[in-house]
Amino acid sequence: MSKTREGVPGIKYEIWSDKLQKIYGKGDKAFEAVKKIDLRVETGIHGFLGPNGAGKTTTMNMLVGALSITSGKAKIREKEAGSVEARRLIGFLPQDPVFYDNMTGEDYLIYMGSLGGLRKIEARKRAQELCEYFDIFDDRVRPIGEYSGGMKQKIGIAAALIHKPKLLILDEPTANLDPIGRANIIEKIKEISKNVSVFVSSHILSEIEQMCETVTMINEGAIVISDTLKNIKKKFIGNTFQLHTNKNEEILRDLEKKDYIDKTWVREEDGSIQVIPRDADKLQEEVPKLILDHRAILYSFHIPEVSLQDIFMEVYAKGGN
Ligand SMILES: Nc1ncnc2c1ncn2[C@@H]1O[C@H](COP(=O)(O)OP(=O)(O)OP(=O)(O)O)[C@@H](O)[C@H]1O
Ligand SMILES: [Mg+2]
Structure with missing residues (x-):
């Protein structure tokens, strides 16, 4: 302000x-x-x-x-x-x-x-x-x-x-x-x-x-x-990590077995891996190791920023209050 x-x-x-x-x-x-x-x-x-x-x-x-x-x-x-x-x-x-x-x-x-x-x-x-x-x-x-x-x-x-x-x-x-x-x-x-x-x-x-x-x-x-x-975005911040490498399929198979993972799926647009972790810290510790193990190239690993559009849709889809 x-x-x-x-x-x-x-x-x-x-x-x-x-x-x-x-x-x-x-x-x-x-x-x-x-x-x-x-x-x-x-x-x-x-x-x-x-x-x-x-x-x-x-x-x-x-x-x-x-x-x-x-x-x-x-x-x-x-x-x-x-x-x-x-x-x-x-x-x-x-x-x-x-x-x-x-x-x-x-x-x-x-x-x-x-x-x-x-x-x-x-x-x-x-x-x-x-x-x-x-x-x-x-x-x-x-x-x-x-x-x-x-x-x-x-x-x-x-x-x-x-x-x-x-x-x-x-x-x-x-x-x-x-x-x-x-x-x-x-x-x-x-x-x-x-x-x-x-x-x-x-x-x-x-x-x-x-x-x-x-x-x-x-x-x-x-x-x-x-x-x-800023606060509104913080409140609505997603818990879905996005991981994109040159070996997404291999890494996904590995990730699916880990107990710190809740859900995984692949985004159709670019084939990147979407991960909802049970333990976010653990996921962030382990991803670099997975990349090394698979000799993969890391393109990106992050939580995509929420836009006002996402929040607007979510808030109004719920019918307000
Ligand atoms: N003079 C009026 N008499 C009766 N109802 C009205 C009158 N003016 C507006 N309304 C109703 O009040 C509600 C709010 O209208 P308002 O024009 O304030 O909305 P708005 O958020 O500005 O919409 P928009 O984005 O379309 O401009 C609507 O349901 C509208 O039909
Ligand atoms: Mg108006």
Whole structure:
């Protein structure tokens, strides 16, 4: 967690919630989209993950004050979510931002800047700086209706940044972008996060892995896991060793007889041996000896790293909690 940035004394959490709940509709039609969640988001980039309909957008909209809270509490840097003070601290990119197609990018940013409390001169200066930063300086005078998806996304993030917020809340900032557009936005978000904390939702797990140090996963309106990526990976670390040599079959026959082995099998893709040991230390002691005995060449012997994708699949396959 990057604690090197200037923090606010006494403020531990960028986002904090206590039993935050959203129920849509009433009576028979009532539907609990967010089930009394306790969020803890510190400085840095925090990923918000979950399948379609998990409640990410609903949660974010409550945090920024765009949607009423049914029950519970939420705070942005100690300020009540939805209050003027809290709103001022936040820059928000909605999942489906609505632009005025006839307005130019620059005019839109100036307009958003004035809503955020900037004077016109200040807003224009800042709009131009941001257009330059997002490589849309020449396009800033074109109407937004003529922009590509990637350019719209950039204008959306620039608009969120115009009033120099302390916290950026980005709802799927890379949706609908091609791989280059995505990489570009991710790079920018990482750069921006040196000065501003970021709470970002995405479906693309590899993106969250590239950007975030901490992650909250939700499913069906409830938090499934919330921790640093490092801790999450540690929790889910596999116990399956992978052994690859030029004599896999011979070595496998030998290994199968050992009492420190629980299970073995061969991975189809590359013929490597997969081993679940009863005694991992013993296995690690014995493998070099086996290699020598068989006069084999060792290509690799390790526990493959788990990816967020593996964890995501495992967590959601279990149906959440
Ligand atoms: N205005 C609404 N009225 C009733 N139900 C709603 C409303 N908005 C969202 N929902 C429901 O609330 C649940 C959570 O939706 P939400 O949009 O927050 O999910 P999400 O995690 O952002 O999904 P996605 O990844 O598809 O954007 C869904 O079941 C959705 O159908
Ligand atoms: Mg959403």
